[in-house]
Amino acid sequence: MDTALKIKFWGTRGLISSPHKNKDIYGGNTTCIQILYKKHLIIVDTGFGVTNLGEKLMQQILQNQEVTVHILYTHYHWDHTQGLPFFHPIYFPTSTLHIYSPLSGESAMEQLDVLFDGSYSPFAGINSMPSKVIFHEVKESIDIDGLKISYTSLDHGWNRNLTYAYRFDSPDKSSLVIATDHEARAGKMNDGLIKFSKRCSMLVHDGQYTEKEYQEHQNWGHSSIEAALENAIKCKASKVLLTHHSPHRTDEMILQYKEKITRDTRYKKLDIDFARENIVYPVR
Numbered sequence: 387m388d389t390a391l392k393i394k395f396w397g398t399r400g401l402i403s404s405p406h407k408n409k410d411i412y413g414g415n416t417t418c419i420q421i422l423y424k425k426h427l428i429i430v431d432t433g434f435g436v437t438n439l440g441e442k443l444m445q446q447i448l449q450n451q452e453v454t455v456h457i458l459y460t461h462y463h464w465d466h467t468q469g470l471p472f473f474h475p476i477y478f479p480t481s482t483l484h485i486y487s488p489l490s491g492e493s494a495m496e497q498l499d500v501l502f503d504g505s506y507s508p509f510a511g512i513n514s515m516p517s518k519v520i521f522h523e524v525k526e527s528i529d530i531d532g533l534k535i536s537y538t539s540l541d542h543g544w545n546r547n548l549t550y551a552y553r554f555d556s557p558d559k560s561s562l563v564i565a566t567d568h569e570a571r572a573g574k575m576n577d578g579l580i581k582f583s584k585r586c587s588m589l590v591h592d593g594q595y596t597e598k599e600y601q602e603h604q605n606w607g608h609s610s611i612e613a614a615l616e617n618a619i620k621c622k623a624s625k626v627l628l629t630h631h632s633p634h635r636t637d638e639m640i641l642q643y644k645e646k647i648t649r650d651t652r653y654k655k656l657d658i659d660f661a662r663e664n665i666v667y668p669v670r
Contacts, residue, residue: 389532390560391533391560391587392421392668393421393588394420394665395419395629395667396418396435396438396664397415397416397418397434398412399414400632403415403433403633404633406636409637411641413663413664414633414663416433416434416466416468418435418439418469421562424533427443428455428458429458430460431460436469436470437469437472440472443475447481450480452480456530457485458552459487460551461548470501471509476515476516477515477516481516482518482520484520485520485521485522487523487550488525490523491521491523494521499512532557534554535555536553537550537552538578539551539575540579542569543605544607549607551563551565551582560587561585561586562588563582563623564590565589566629569604569606569608570617571613579617585622585623586623587624588623590629590661591614591618592608592630593628593629593630593660594608594632595608599632611647619655619656624670627667
């Protein structure tokens with residue numbers, strides 16, 4: 387069976403969803419990334435983008451097929467979790483959701499339970515949902531059918547030490563690092579991410595701000611596009627995909643910025659793109 391990694395973005399925005407016709411190319415949903423590996427359903431974060439994935443899974447569900455989902459959380463800010471109550475598989479007893487985080491299972495459940503709290507929704511907690519929900523603490527690494535998944539801490543501004551990057555190492559030697567919500571600035575955490583990402587096939591990196599915008603948003607926990615690209619150069623990534631796009635950034639603005647950095651000689655050896663929803667990217 388093919389063990390090559392691919393990824394698909396169901397959500398590429400940070401902070402809030404911002405659907406609009408001027409964002410049709412790069413998308414307007416908050417963060418959700420699917421890891422395509424063998425026949426496993428693995429996703430990182432459940433922003434509103436996960437709702438569209440849930441719609442796609444309905445055909446299986448309505449045929450009474452069992453659906454097993456592996457969900458890894460980078461952290462529990464609402465733009466990375468808010469789609470979970472609207473993810474169709476959670477409403478069916480034929481579904482099993484495995485939820486992973488470096489936090490303890492009890493702590494992770496507490497973080498997500500607020501989404502299902504009767505004060506904010508018509509539910510009585512995440513454990514009241516018809517699906518089977520199982521929490522796992524990632525202590526060092528986990529293995530899903532030969533796919534090794536490890537993590538490191540990120541600098542998310544004031545939220546440091548509670549946000550994580552994941553690295554996926556496939557048996558065919560392709561490797562993927564996902565580092566959303568990271569502020570690429572001098573320090574031990576950024577040095578740690580560079581070491582963690584060394585020679586990865588693909589680096590998915592937060593690039594919420596332009597350099598000018600970043601000057602007004604230091605310590606907010608997000609990177610400038612240029613700082614993200616510097617990290618990609620330092621870790622010698624084969625390809626970098628920028629994500630967590632600012633909600634105000636239109637397709638035209640992203641395309642203009644892409645043209646600008648493509649002309650920049652500092653990045654001439656980098657394979658650079660801005661992540662787009664509904665596009666499958668091979669990790670190689």
